[in-house]
Amino acid sequence: MPYEVYIGYLHDDAQEVKPEIREGRPIVLEVRDLDTFERLVVRALVAEPGTALDGGDELWVLDYVESRLAQPWSIQVQEELDDDAAMAARSDVDDTDRSAPAAELEKFGGKRYGGSQMPEMMGQEEARKYYQNVVAKKKP
Numbered sequence: 001m002p003y004e005v006y007i008g009y010l011h012d013d014a015q016e017v018k019p020e021i022r023e024g025r026p027i028v029l030e031v032r033d034l035d036t037f038e039r040l041v042v043r044a045l046v047a048e049p050g051t052a053l054d055g056g057d058e059l060w061v062l063d064y065v066e067s068r069l070a071q072p073w074s075i076q077v078q079e080e081l082d083d084d085a086a087m088a089a090r091s092d093v094d095d096t097d098r099s100a101p102a103a104e105l106e107k108f109g110g111k112r113y114g115g116s117q118m119p120e121m122m123g124q125e126e127a128r129k130y131y132q133n134v135v136a137k138k139k140p
Contacts, residue, residue: 002058003031003075010046010061010073021046026078034060041081047074 009029012018020027026043033040047053049071059075060068 002034002060002072003077004034004060004062005029005031005075006062007064007069017048021048028081031059031075040077041083042077043079043081045076045078049073 009027010018010021018027024045024047026045028041028043029046030039030041031044032038045053045056046059047056049069051074053074053076056074056076059073061073062068
């Protein structure tokens with residue numbers, strides 16, 4: 001059965017293939033089973049393209065913009081882990097990324113505004129200009 005994984009599970013902080021993979025040691029990662037689209041946290045042996053594992057399955061790797069790499073890697077799942085029991089580390093997600101949604105929610109969804117304020121990224125400047133144009137046209 002084929003699997004899919006984000007490249008951040010396979011690379012270290014220097015964006016190189018993790019040493020555990022090169023040394024043939026198992027790693028913990030989160031994969032998606034492409035037959036059932038089920039999310040799994042597994043301990044598995046992983047091999048780079050061109051290196052097949054005995055009894056291994058295809059592992060399609062998604063890059064940072066979620067495009068598949070040209071060639072599949074190989075994966076041999078040793079065990080499935082509970083979601084809560086294992087935290088699979090990604091090199092492309094850090095504490096800043098994890099806290100950003102909470103900071104955005106706190107900024108625009110607090111008790112004072114109840115989420116009624118439009119974030120800058122959603123066109124606040126464009127809405128202001130539109131309002132000014134409408135008001136200007138209504139003046140005699």
